[in-house]
Amino acid sequence: MMTDAPHKMTARDVSVFYGEKQAVKNVSIDIDMDRVTAFIGPSGCGKSTFLRTLNRMNDTIGNARVEGQITLDGEDIYSSGMDVVQLRARVGMVFQKPNPFPKSIFENVAYGPRIHGLANSKADLEEIVARSLRRAGLWEEVKDRLNDSGTALSGGQQQRLCIARAIAVDPEVILMDEPASALDPIATAKIEELIHELRGRYAIVIVTHNMQQAARVSQRTAFFHLGNLVEYGDTDNIFTAPREERTKDYITGRYG
Numbered sequence: 675m676m677t678d679a680p681h682k683m684t685a686r687d688v689s690v691f692y693g694e695k696q697a698v699k700n701v702s703i704d705i706d707m708d709r710v711t712a713f714i715g716p717s718g719c720g721k722s723t724f725l726r727t728l729n730r731m732n733d734t735i736g737n738a739r740v741e742g743q744i745t746l747d748g749e750d751i752y753s754s755g756m757d758v759v760q761l762r763a764r765v766g767m768v769f770q771k772p773n774p775f776p777k778s779i780f781e782n783v784a785y786g787p788r789i790h791g792l793a794n795s796k797a798d799l800e801e802i803v804a805r806s807l808r809r810a811g812l813w814e815e816v817k818d819r820l821n822d823s824g825t826a827l828s829g830g831q832q833q834r835l836c837i838a839r840a841i842a843v844d845p846e847v848i849l850m851d852e853p854a855s856a857l858d859p860i861a862t863a864k865i866e867e868l869i870h871e872l873r874g875r876y877a878i879v880i881v882t883h884n885m886q887q888a889a890r891v892s893q894r895t896a897f898f899h900l901g902n903l904v905e906y907g908d909t910d911n912i913f914t915a916p917r918e919e920r921t922k923d924y925i926t927g928r929y930g
């Protein structure tokens with residue numbers, strides 16, 4: 675399962691504490707390009723907490739403390755030299771609840787490239803916005819109303835807008851925290867299709883409660899339980915021949 679190719683991201687012995695309480699326990703994992711990695715496990719097992727360590731979103735939670743090492747292209751993302759704004763552009767995030775800014779569709783996507791200085795001209799910026807919306811599978815639906823508010827879109831469209839916003843700053847890794855759990859089945863199918871299309875370009879990590887979804891969209895699956903990474907491997911193996919009893923119990927629906 676492990677290859678010699680350099681990993682896009684690595685975590686080594688990562689623990690996360692909220693005050694005294696340890697939510698993630700000594701997790702080590704490699705995240706590779708061109709793959710979708712799914713984090714599954716019962717509620718409260720630490721999936722979201724661990725996901726947030728990968729772009730230092732835990733920094734924004736007052737009592738959270740991270741131990742261990744996480745690298746991006748071999749560089750320690752918790753080192754003092756790391757620019758966190760830059761890091762979050764390279765490792766983008768899409769949340770459970772679509773959270774577009776209360777601004778136009780255009781501005782939602784243009785904001786990041788503008789603050790990161792990615793466009794040299796207005797035409798350049800328009801091109802980035804169009805390309806990002808196309809990649810997010812939203813262009814056809816919004817191209818004639820780019821000045822309408824992002825919040826006026828349907829839930830599924832808002833989530834694709836948030837994906838376009840993440841893509842616009844040219845990330846290398848995209849973290850998705852239950853990106854479809856607030857959406858209806860049709861909007862969910864569109865997000866899953868989109869994840870397929872994006873896979874060749876980015877390393878994608880998705881937290882999902884939905885095991886069918888993990889099986890459909892991912893090539894690698896990590897099973898978490900009580901803060902531990904119990905098992906990590908090819909999705910097919912995890913679902914058909916798990917090595918650990920706890921994984922088997924979970925995927926056969928014995929708990930969770």
Ligand SMILES: Nc1ncnc2c1ncn2[C@@H]1O[C@H](COP(=O)(O)OP(=O)(O)OP(=O)(O)O)[C@@H](O)[C@H]1O
Binds near residue numbers: 721722723
């Ligand atoms: N901000 C916080 N402060 C204190 N404890 C927290 C905080 N966020 C999460 N926790 C606790 O850390 C543990 C892991 O939570 P986390 O949300 O990472 O799990 P999860 O597997 O993503 O769960 P779910 O699938 O329900 O979102 C839980 O016990 C939770 O109560």
